[in-house]
Amino acid sequence: MSTAPVVQASGLGLRYGTRTDLFADVSLQVGQREIVCLLGGSGCGKSTLLRVLGRLEAGASAQARGEVLFLGSPLHAPHPRAALVFQQPSLLPWLDAARNVGFGLDFASQPPIARAALRQRVHDALEAVGLAGQGGLYPAELSGGMAQRVALARALAREPQLLLADEPFSALDAITRADMQELLVELVHRWQTAVLLVTHDIDEAIAVGDRILLMGAQPGQPAGIVREWNVGITRPREAHPAAITALRLDILAALQGVRHTVSLPNSERLTA
Ligand SMILES: Nc1ncnc2c1ncn2[C@@H]1O[C@H](COP(=O)(O)OP(=O)(O)OP(=O)(O)O)[C@@H](O)[C@H]1O
Ligand SMILES: [Mg+2]
Incomplete structure (x- = not known):
C-alpha cells in the first residue's frame, strides 16, 4: 500500500x-x-x-x-x-430521501456547514447513488434497493x-x-x-x-x-x-x- x-x-x-x-x-x-x-x-x-x-x-x-x-x-x-452503513437502511419515515441524507449534517457535533453547501452535498450524494431528482420521495415510497441507496448516500454525504x-x-x-x-x-x-x-x-x-x-x-x-x-x-x-x-x-x-x-x-x- x-x-x-x-x-x-x-x-x-x-x-x-x-x-x-x-x-x-x-x-x-x-x-x-x-x-x-x-x-x-x-x-x-x-x-x-x-x-x-x-x-x-x-x-x-x-x-x-x-x-x-x-x-x-x-x-x-x-x-x-467515518461513516457506517447497516443491513437495514434505518431511514426516518417522516423525512423524505433528501432530508434523510442530510439529517445530522448540521448538528453541532459535525463540522460547520453552510445551508447551500449542505444542499449541494445531499444533491451530489443522491446523484452518486443514481437517485438524482428523487430526493422528494419518502421511505414508504422506496423499494428496498432504493432505500439502501439512500442509506449509502447518507453515508457518502459525510464525505467519509x-x-x-x-x-x-x-x-x-x-x-x-x-x-x-x-x-x-x-x-x-x-x-x-x-x-x-x-x-x-x-x-x-x-x-x-x-x-x-x-x-x-x-x-x-x-x-x-x-x-x-x-x-x-x-x-x-x-x-x-x-x-x-x-x-x-x-x-x-x-x-x-x-x-x-x-x-x-x-x-x-x-x-x-
Ligand atoms: N450488548 C451485548 N451484550 C452482551 N452480549 C452481546 C451484546 N452485543 C452482542 N453480544 C454478543 O456478542 C456476540 C457477537 O455478536 P455480533 O453481533 O458482533 O456477531 P456477528 O459476527 O456480527 O454475527 P452475525 O454474523 O450473526 O451478524 C453474540 O454472541 C452476541 O450475543
Ligand atoms: Mg453482525
Missing part, C-alpha cells in the same frame, strides 16, 4: 461483563481506495468489531481494549469522516474517508445486490474511501474486496483474524472465472476450520 492507512487498529479485544473475550488481539488496517471484506461465522463478533473500530457504544457491559488510529491519530469517539459497512446488501435481491456492489467499487475508487465491509457472502467478498479477512475462533477461545487473502484479480473480475473459482475454494476450505455457521449457497452450507 503506497499511502498511510486510513484506519489502523492494533490489539483490539472485547469482553461483555465477566464472559470470555468475544475477540482478542485483532489488528488490521485499511488504506485509501481499499475495500477490505470481513467474513466469519454468525456470532463471532464481526458487527461488534465494526462498532469498536468506529468507537460506537458496544453495550453497557462491553469492555474494549486496543488502539484505533484514524488518519494517524488515536480515535476515542465516533468521527464525522472511512466507510464501515455491516452486511449492507444482504437484504437485497441478487440483481440489485450486484448493482450495489458495482456501485460501491465505483464510488470507492472515485472518492478514495477506505472500506471495511462485513459480509456473509464469499462471492460478494471476491467481487468487491481487495483483501479478505476471515474472523473465527476455536471452541472456548476468543475470535481473531485467522486468515487473510489478497484478492489480486484484475477488474472486471468476472473475466477471470478460473481465478475466482480457485480463491472461492480456498476460502471455503478455510471456512471448514471455523467453528460457527456461515451463510453459503445451500449446496455448500456449513454448520458448526
